[in-house]
Amino acid sequence: MGEILFFGRIDGFMVAPLRALHLWLLIVCLPEFVTSEQWLRPLKIIGGFLILRGDSLGLEFVNFFNSDCIREFDLSDQEDRHIWKLDASGSYSSKSAYRAYFFGSVTFEPWRRLWKSWAPNKCKTFLLLAIHNRCWTADRLAKRGLPHPDKCPLCDQEEETIQHLRTPCFVARQVWFNLFVPLNLSGSVPRQNESSFAEWWRRTIKRLKKEDRKEVSSLIILGSWMIWKHRNACVLEGASPSVNSVLSSLKDEHCLWCLAGTKKLQGLDLGRVA
């Protein structure tokens, strides 16, 4: 055996580090009532002293054993059983394990309206990027020092952001107005100070009956997509901003979506949209 260097106290335990056989050991003087506990038997206990390796694992054991959760725990004769912490019942379920994958993840509130509505994937992806401000509008181009228009290419009044383009922009509001009024949705036309497209979409859908929500969501995706395409035509091809042009392209695209199988949109008669 080696020499005992000093006696000390760690969180109420008497502890002596000992150097023997080129190993640092911790000798822990256990309280009498625990030395007979069954769960301690695999450990090396000599004459009421517990011998641990003098490394961080040994110290961790001492601290754990002395912690409040152990002190306040009443040992009983009952058999140990596993408890699944991720479910209130304490029993394992694949559902709770799957949910655990998403702990700490960022929630995306409009996911149901976006992914459950009928629209081509490219349009849904555009909306997803737009809601996260990931489209290459003037504000984003300016941040990276790239050439960008000074004002919104549609209304020429405000700074261009993707939020502005689809809701408070004068041209966008005209499009929504012409689209919504014939469908008795005039109360849902975006306000001039509307700052969030996603929030406006949520409010608009909330006002509707459940059975109408998917078709109006599809229509909003279609309208946003056509406004964005018209903006690109103005910036990249020199087209002139025109509400009629957006509505005309929107009606053509609506027919194509209906032919492609969007049953919900077939119920919307856009013939009266001027």
Ligand SMILES: [Zn+2]
């Ligand atoms: Zn504008």
